[in-house]
Amino acid sequence: MTRNMKKFEDGAKLAAALAVDVADTLAAAINDKGTASIAVSGGSTPKAFFRMLSKADIDWEKVTITLVDERFVPEDSPRSNHKLVKENLLLGPAAHARFIPLYQNVETAEEAAEIVTNKVSATSLPFDVVVLGMGTDGHTASFFPGGDTLGRALDMKTPAGVMSMHAEGAGEARLTFTFSSLENAGLLVLHIEGREKMDVLEKALAGNDETEMPIRAVLSRATSPVNIYWAP
Numbered sequence: 001m002t003r004n005m006k007k008f009e010d011g012a013k014l015a016a017a018l019a020v021d022v023a024d025t026l027a028a029a030i031n032d033k034g035t036a037s038i039a040v041s042g043g044s045t046p047k048a049f050f051r052m053l054s055k056a057d058i059d060w061e062k063v064t065i066t067l068v069d070e071r072f073v074p075e076d077s078p079r080s081n082h083k084l085v086k087e088n089l090l091l092g093p094a095a096h097a098r099f100i101p102l103y104q105n106v107e108t109a110e111e112a113a114e115i116v117t118n119k120v121s122a123t124s125l126p127f128d129v130v131v132l133g134m135g136t137d138g139h140t141a142s143f144f145p146g147g148d149t150l151g152r153a154l155d156m157k158t159p160a161g162v163m164s165m166h167a168e169g170a171g172e173a174r175l176t177f178t179f180s181s182l183e184n185a186g187l188l189v190l191h192i193e194g195r196e197k198m199d200v201l202e203k204a205l206a207g208n209d210e211t212e213m214p215i216r217a218v219l220s221r222a223t224s225p226v227n228i229y230w231a232p
């Protein structure tokens with residue numbers, strides 16, 4: 001397991017550097033195999049990075065974008081990660097990318113997980129780029145402490161695809177790519193900002209109980225090097 005720590009003076013510099021690194025990786029993938037895929041996180045952290053990346057001069061028509069995780073809410077909900085991506089990443093040149101939402105208009109998160117697994121697996125895996133975030137409870141993607149499917153989601157033997165997750169700290173039901181779908185990305189990034197998140201990261205690195213802090217699975221078991229981008 002390899003980890004690279006990249007510290008920046010502020011969020012704007014981080015966003016600019018991360019956008020360049022991600023765009024370069026997508027462009028290289030397009031050059032090598034004709035298409036590229038990226039799974040991004042939601043939450044509050046990635047907005048500035050999304051805005052920078054949306055301006056990248058790459059062949060966006062050949063790029064598939066999806067989310068590492070989603071709340072089981074429709075696209076117009078203020079809690080929707082899809083809404084965040086639509087308003088901050090699928091703009092300008094990047095509006096030409098193909099976006100695969102995780103939320104589906106069906107009764108349950110379980111049904112949605114099955115539908116979206118079939119859509120994504122064939123075309124986009126392994127991802128060329130995965131950008132993870134982290135909550136102050138040590139969750140990443142929707143791998144929540146106490147989550148009902150956490151053990152299966154983190155198990156390397158669980159096939160690549162999307163699963164449902166219910167957890168007290170998660171609010172609504174969630175959809176999340178499994179660990180095995182994310183850990184082998186061409187470029188695997190953990191994007192965190194603020195002193196509090198650095199403290200959480202340090203705590204995660206100091207222990208090994210993945211049920212307490214699921215981010216530990218990524219930090220200790222990912223096949224790909226984990227590139228940690230941090231700004232105060």
Ligand SMILES: O=C1O[C@H](COP(=O)(O)O)[C@@H](O)[C@H](O)[C@H]1O
Pocket residue numbers: 040041042043044045046069070071081132133134135136140141142
């Ligand atoms: O619930 C979520 O939270 C994490 C972290 O979000 P942040 O607001 O602290 O940046 C995010 O990575 C994940 O995609 C999202 O669904």
